[in-house]
Amino acid sequence: MQPNTTTPDAQSVAIDLGDRSYRIEIGAGLLGEPGSYAGLPSTATALIVTNTTVAPLYAQALQRVLSPLYGRVLCLELPDGESYKTWDSLNLIFDALLSNGCDRKTVLYALGGGVVGDMTGFAAASYMRGVPFVQVPTTLLAQVDSSVGGKTAINHPLGKNMIGAFYQPLRVVCDLDTLKSLPPRELSAGLAEVIKYGPIADMAFLDWIEEHMDALRACDPQAMAHAVKRSCEIKAHVVGLDERESGLRAVLNFGHTFGHAIEAGMGYGQWLHGEAVGCGMVMAARLSQALGLVDAAFVARLKALVERAGLPTLAPVLDAQRNSARYLDLMRVDKKAEAGAIKFVLIDGPGRAVVRAAPDAMVVRVIEESCAG
């Protein structure tokens, strides 16, 4: 896959999944544009699900642009943060739907980051066994990764994203202007998922990210437009080949096996998901190197880029007594694990990912090295 030329104008990426196909609209100011929602079903009720941080910024604008399409546009604010990605929050959505008499034609709008998108998507998949929904991601991480591809879920105390569904949205509306309001830490977290697409699929895109890292951190519109579009193109391509993750799609989880262990081990919300993925990618690259799949220069290059994105590369100590064992325990509940064997997404030469197991002793060495800096 080759990078395309960029323009700051609105662009569209197609996700090709038969009768579940949809478009990702990407551009500045799209959230408040009626055209972004053209062709969506116009029914009695829409429910915007958002959080207490995002609502004051964008809920009114979304409610305004949607009101001509629906008899009523309701809005529900959830508490903000990964630690609230739970059944209790999900049930607030069901409570709102049922207490307002929402029927099977009600359209849910997920307005916010990955947590809001994952929970709203799972609510849409499950309410009356399925109602339509639209993603309006307002974080970089959600725009380049979590809002695209139909993975929805909530966390369980024993594992991240363990309860959920594959359920595709009707549309994804990525308004690049919303990224300007992101705290720098959130922007950096999103850049981890952008960087991810290079090593697994497109080294020319990695070159481009290296060249434009300063512009991306400054939220330059032209650079951001290209980063979001190219990320979505790669994700759309992979999801189109393997919607339900029977194989290939797992490569999108590069950095996530170590990353999920960090998130769960530190307590959800301590490390942002993107921060854990950034550090996890460096750990997965080290493991790839230990297996002889990439060289030290590749690991150093990735580590330097993750650091330039403003992300941590020193892995946290999860347990003072038995740190590596704790990492291994947490990784064994990863969804890719089979019969207790942890499966890692590794880089099999720059630009190509592979899913495979690794000897525990080798993984332990990588953990020790990564926690020591």
Added chain:
Amino acid sequence: MQPNTTTPDAQSVAIDLGDRSYRIEIGAGLLGEPGSYAGLPSTATALIVTNTTVAPLYAQALQRVLSPLYGRVLCLELPDGESYKTWDSLNLIFDALLSNGCDRKTVLYALGGGVVGDMTGFAAASYMRGVPFVQVPTTLLAQVDSSVGGKTAINHPLGKNMIGAFYQPLRVVCDLDTLKSLPPRELSAGLAEVIKYGPIADMAFLDWIEEHMDALRACDPQAMAHAVKRSCEIKAHVVGLDERESGLRAVLNFGHTFGHAIEAGMGYGQWLHGEAVGCGMVMAARLSQALGLVDAAFVARLKALVERAGLPTLAPVLDAQRNSARYLDLMRVDKKAEAGAIKFVLIDGPGRAVVRAAPDAMVVRVIEESCAG
């Protein structure tokens, strides 16, 4: 559709849903027969989900026949009853799966009635975004209705089956011997769903049920084999045409709109689901008559048959002050409702069902008449 000839030997009904197709095996003694599970995936772990009533009767036999197929066969007992069809019970399944390190290849077996089947199916749909599952229904209601067709759900305090998924099992194993251990009240409840298939699809089957009602209540093996097989054939036909209930499939809900109001209004578990459906069918027939779709003789015939099945036909008073309004309120949260308008499954001439609305005043008269006897 015409009734087929019956034999007490094992028979098979196919559900044709493309790559989600599966077979319903029907016969005496199938639960403990290795052949019933032939061709199912053989993986590291199976989890039998059952309840405290069914487990002492059949869990050991199922565990024994499955043990050659899996590295380990775990068993989880849930509390018994519709009032436990909740998130809390569902979460016991997730807890068991995660605390035992169950992976994406784990196969769930639902051993029990409709509540166990609906909850286990939804757990299978949601655990790690989907693991395989098998239905082993041990009640008549589950064998002829709830285990077939892929509707899974839990209840919400504001409505029955409001949270769930369309998710098909790999197989359904109906062991007719398990029906012999059913309390008479449960057997009668299951007969409500058998009777249902006559008015909506096959009046010759209704004739047959009338002739064999005494044999069915005595759990005669040959009569029961035909009742289960013919019910599954009709359900398989309807589900094959409309898996996700975009239209036609709703006819299977004959009696369920009034029935759900009775169940919810009385408190889940007071009336068995089948009892509420039996009474609800008579109410729906009365509404069909009020709309001029069937005559009084048809209503009287259906009412007499429901009574012969041992089911109530006197509708309960849900609210001493505002009974009809309470019924209407409860029916407005039915999944078939659209923009607050209740949709009823009505009989449009014997053997044919239609989904349509009715004037509130007419519905109120039917409720008043049905509560007065």
